[in-house]
Amino acid sequence: MTAYDKVRTARSTSRPTTQDYIASMFTGFIELHGDRRYRDDEAIIGGLAYLGDKPVTVIGIEKGHDTIERMRRSFGAPEPEGYRKALRLMKQAEKFRRPVVCFVDTSGAYCGIGAEERGQGQAIAENLMEMMALRIPTVSILIGEGGSGGALALAVSDKVWMLENAVYSVISPEGCASILYKDASEAPKAAESLRLTAEDALSLGVAERVISEDGIGTEDFYGRLAEELYGELEALGHETDLPGTRYQRFRAFGR
Amino acid sequence: MALRFTRKPENELEKEGRSLEPHAGETEYVCPNCHRTLPETTLDDNQWVCSCGHHFRISARRRIRMLTDEGSFSELFASIESTDPLSFPGYQEKLEKARKASGEKESVVTGTARIDGMEAAIFVMSPEFMMGSMGAATGEKITLLFEYATERGLPVVGWTVSGGARMQEGLMSLMQMAKTSGAVKRHSDRGLLYITVLTDPTTGGVTASFAMEGDIIVAEPGATVGFAGRRVVEQTTMESLPRDFQTSEFILAHGFADIITPRGDEKRMIAELLRFHGGQA
Numbered sequence: 001m002t003a004y005d006k007v008r009t010a011r012s013t014s015r016p017t018t019q020d021y022i023a024s025m026f027t028g029f030i031e032l033h034g035d036r037r038y039r040d041d042e043a044i045i046g047g048l049a050y051l052g053d054k055p056v057t058v059i060g061i062e063k064g065h066d067t068i069e070r071m072r073r074s075f076g077a078p079e080p081e082g083y084r085k086a087l088r089l090m091k092q093a094e095k096f097r098r099p100v101v102c103f104v105d106t107s108g109a110y111c112g113i114g115a116e117e118r119g120q121g122q123a124i125a126e127n128l129m130e131m132m133a134l135r136i137p138t139v140s141i142l143i144g145e146g147g148s149g150g151a152l153a154l155a156v157s158d159k160v161w162m163l164e165n166a167v168y169s170v171i172s173p174e175g176c177a178s179i180l181y182k183d184a185s186e187a188p189k190a191a192e193s194l195r196l197t198a199e200d201a202l203s204l205g206v207a208e209r210v211i212s213e214d215g216i217g218t219e220d221f222y223g224r225l226a227e228e229l230y231g232e233l234e235a236l237g238h239e240t241d242l243p244g245t246r247y248q249r250f251r252a253f254g255r
Numbered sequence: 256m257a258l259r260f261t262r263k264p265e266n267e268l269e270k271e272g273r274s275l276e277p278h279a280g281e282t283e284y285v286c287p288n289c290h291r292t293l294p295e296t297t298l299d300d301n302q303w304v305c306s307c308g309h310h311f312r313i314s315a316r317r318r319i320r321m322l323t324d325e326g327s328f329s330e331l332f333a334s335i336e337s338t339d340p341l342s343f344p345g346y347q348e349k350l351e352k353a354r355k356a357s358g359e360k361e362s363v364v365t366g367t368a369r370i371d372g373m374e375a376a377i378f379v380m381s382p383e384f385m386m387g388s389m390g391a392a393t394g395e396k397i398t399l400l401f402e403y404a405t406e407r408g409l410p411v412v413g414w415t416v417s418g419g420a421r422m423q424e425g426l427m428s429l430m431q432m433a434k435t436s437g438a439v440k441r442h443s444d445r446g447l448l449y450i451t452v453l454t455d456p457t458t459g460g461v462t463a464s465f466a467m468e469g470d471i472i473v474a475e476p477g478a479t480v481g482f483a484g485r486r487v488v489e490q491t492t493m494e495s496l497p498r499d500f501q502t503s504e505f506i507l508a509h510g511f512a513d514i515i516t517p518r519g520d521e522k523r524m525i526a527e528l529l530r531f532h533g534g535q536a
């Protein structure tokens with residue numbers, strides 16, 4: 001598979017979305033809405049759930065399944081309120097000492113007049129700053145697209161995992177190609193150069209683990225992933241200085 | 256000084272102000288706002304602000320000369336420069352061009368300086384270096400500066416100029432947003448002051464990280480400040496955008512900047528803020 005084949009796979013509307021992971025890996029999910037400032041952004045889902053016997057806060061970017069739902073969820077492009085809701089729920093998790101699990105799947109933060117008026121840049125910046133200092137374990141799993149700052153705003157975590165066909169990039173290959181080659185159809189070439197596949201992220205140290213997509217969407221697949229996640233949260237639960245270790249994890253890039 | 260914004264520039268190049276052939280041995284510039292022709296010495300005398308209020312983009316070194324006490328700047332981390340972590344096609348040549356055009360090794364200059372006698376750690380981004388795009392070395396210098404300031408209990412003053420992430424460094428560029436934010440957070444948690452000065456343009460990944468993380472956010476009049484590019488917003492929404500969309504005035508009105516300060520008053524304002532937070536000359 002070429003890098004661009006992976007981009008296409010990552011974007012496929014037939015892939016499981018955050019809701020599917022929540023429904024299949026966790027029990028007793030109670031969705032919590034809103035940023036307590038302005039509105040509820042449905043591009044991000046968050047709430048309380050059990051992973052096995054472990055209470056956790058689970059948050060994820062949701063693209064939706066059918067056209068009507070996808071529109072309601074802005075095709076998984078969060079507005080500032082989505083990021084602020086996510087941060088509110090992370091702070092709540094910290095208060096009650098439970099870990100946070102984030103599912104990331106976005107082509108990027110929402111691009112619009114309202115999003116700019118309500119501080120899209122500020123909302124992302126605040127998440128980056130605050131996630132770095134959370135005193136609870138955090139794991140982010142990229143399940144599809146990891147589009148730039150809009151994805152990173154839910155991925156300043158202790159561990160970052162990527163599905164085998166997920167991608168993570170600073171710019172879309174189309175955007176990169178239209179700037180570099182003045183031609184968006186050169187996207188496959190740009191995709192190679194950007195090194196955006198899960199394997200690339202692993203070799204760059206941006207991701208800790210690549211999740212095999214064998215049997216993706218089956219009970220076995222979710223069961224295996226839930227088990228690995230449980231083990232990871234257990235291990236992180238024994239760490240004494242999570243913010244310090246997390247800072248060093250990100251500090252290492254470009255040292 | 257009131258800024259009369261007669262029209263938005265057509266493109267980035269125009270916005271920078273065209274320079275004309277030298278006239279009587281002196282380079283002249285055309286103001287992109289009012290179209291006046293201005294000799295370099297006149298601009299120098301007026302901190303590169305046109306009488307119409309337009310703030311020209313200026314290099315990092317010029318800004319340091321203008322806004323810090325004479326001879327007080329001491330550069331830090333000057334040897335850190337971009338590598339090509341992804342072996343991205345054509346990037347080495349781009350870097351070389353940027354280095355020639357700017358005379359800098361990276362898109363940010365870092366160090367310490369005194370402002371009205373008070374010591375601060377400062378970073379100043381450079382529009383001539385790939386329009387201040389954020390590479391791994393940019394993030395590294397800013398992070399080192401915050402760590403230096405945290406250790407020594409110094410305030411940080413940072414002037415931002417950036418087109419955003421540097422795509423030729425891919426994920427290594429993206430990760431700088433998290434890294435610098437972490438360094439800002441640690442500095443902040445020590446009770447230290449961070450002032451950002453947003454200058455034209457501050458966009459993309461820099462807006463979505465350290466530019467918006469200041470305790471006090473100052474903006475130069477008429478600067479473009481935003482996350483998504485204006486053209487991208489236009490294409491996505493297919494709506495016509497407000498004329499002042501993504502300007503300093505727009506973000507102040509929406510609650511995302513504290514003060515708009517004309518360049519002529521900038522040094523006094525920063526000194527005032529430093530003094531208020533315990534700065535001593």
Ligand SMILES: [Zn+2]
Nearest residue numbers: 286289305307
């Ligand atoms: Zn003018």
